[in-house]
Amino acid sequence: MNEIRKQFPILDQEVNGHPLVYLDSAATSQKPKQVLDVVRKYYDLDNSNVHRGVHTLGNRATDSYEGAREKIRKFINATSTEEIIYTRGTTTSLNTVASGYGRQNVQEGDEIVISYMEHHSNLIPWQQLAKEKGAVLKYFDLEEDGTITLDTVRATITDKTKIVAITMASNVLGTINPIKEIAQIAHEHGAIIVVDAAQAAPHMPIDVQDLDVDFLGFSGHKMCGPTGIGALYGKKALLENMEPIEYGGEMIDFVDLYDSTWKELPWKFEGGTPNIAGAIGLGAAIDFLTEIGLEKIAEHEHELVAYAITEMEKIEGLTIYGPKDPMKRCGLITFNLEGVHPHDLATVLDMNGIAIRAGHHCAQPLMKWLKVSATARASFYMYNSKEDIDALVKGLRQAKEYFNDVY
Incomplete structure (x- = not known):
């Protein structure tokens, strides 16, 4: 743990006179x-555009850029780099599928199934697609602990369902969903499955072939990589039948005055100069995560979540949302402290050098389901320790005492 922590320069600082305790990795991880x-x-050495030049810098940049694509392919066990599309992140990936695949394949009366726990990025594209096409938007019901049962999945997906879009791990509840089983049920009804892996890719192994998902998106900045870069995985046959949603340089094969043709996969979906540095940085982040081991990261986070739940539940008036079983959730805990608004709580913790997230977490329908307007969230990563959780619990107790005195 100490050796890993030393690799993150930003963590070696004080905030408001206290050592930084960074518990907001679900929003963005450190690098x-x-x-x-x-x-x-x-x-410093290779700055150049990719693919277009024949000079040395251009060749080096292209080799690193495409080399990172191969690292992504291996990271999620895709069959080919043709199935790996660079995007700005999960939001762009999901919108690409909704626009590129959804508009071609969803008709009036068809069903699109999502869940109440979806981030807005995996809700609004399908909401708008349903409105545009006259399709029916349906939601998986949640159990009291914020999980989805396979009985619910079977009861919700029908032969009219064309798309199932679901998060692999909730950014609020922490719930880890049974993606492989949901994919199987979706396919039995002729539907495709689209997976939001923003909160999963940094924390647990993903094998898209074993899961048999049709599309999957994730973001680099949540998994130790730069901001503004991510990837969309899609089965080759589906991508080949999709039209691009952005047109311009890089993605064209031949342009005439009145017609154009596109490059082959994956480049037909990558119009314009890409985020070259971001892609190369994402490749380096994957190297870093692979060296440590996703299984070890997941194990460490389960231990932290178990410890945090145990300690936080000792605080009177504190409510934790989502599964209580650490093995059923990723490395985050969303909670509220009775009588204290989450933003006030986050502000007080920040004065003690503790960074958490407060708000609706881009999941307003889920907040409505939870019957709250906002929550606080502490999220953990490989560089966090039980001492960080002790600092959080101490800060929560101090905040509780402070607001009790004030009010």
């Missing part, structure tokens, strides 16, 4: 020196 060095090296 190890290995990633920072690789991005700096690109700008």
Whole structure:
């Protein structure tokens, strides 16, 4: 733990006179020196556009850029780099599927199934697609602990269902969903499954072939990589039949005055100069995560969640949302402290150098389901320790005492 923590320069600082305790990795993770060095090296030595040039810098940049694509392919066990599309992140990935696949394949009366726990990025594209096409938007009901049962899945998906879009791990509840089983049920009804893996890819192994998902998106900045870069995985046959949603340089094969043709996969979906440094940095982040091991990261986070739940439940008036079983959730805990608004709580904790998230977490329908307007969230990663949780619990107790005195 100490050796890993040393790889993250930003963590070695004080905030408001206290050592930084960073518990907001679900929003964005910190970046190890290995990633920072690789991005700096690109700008220092190799800065050039990719694919277009034949000079040395262009060739080096292209090799690193496409080399990172292969690392992503291996990271999620896709069959080919043709199935890996660079995007700005999970939001762009999901919108690409909704626009590129959804508009071609969803008709009036068809069903699109999602869940109440979806991030807005995996809700609004389907909501708008349903409105545009006259399709029916349906939701999986949640159990009291914020999980989805396979009985619910079977009862909700029908032969009219064309798309099932679901998060692999909730950014609020922490719930880890049974993606493989949901995919199987969706396919039995002729539907495709689209997976939001923003909160899963940084924390647990993903094998898209074993899961048999049709599309899957994730973001680099949540998994130790740069911001503004992510990836969309899609089965080759589906991607080949989709039209691009952005047109311009890089993605064209031949342009005439009145017609154009597109490059082959994956480049037909990558119009314009890409985020080259971001892609190379994401490749370095994958190297870093692979070296540590996703299984070890998941094990460490389960231990932290178990410890945090045990300690936080000792605080009177504190409510934790989502599964209580640490093995059923990813490395985050969303909670409320009775009588204290989450934003006030986050502000007080920040004065003690503790960074958490407060608000609706881009999941307003889920807040409505929870019957709250906002929550606080502490999220953990490989560089966090039980001492960080002790600091959080101490800060929560101090905040409770402070607001009790004030009010």
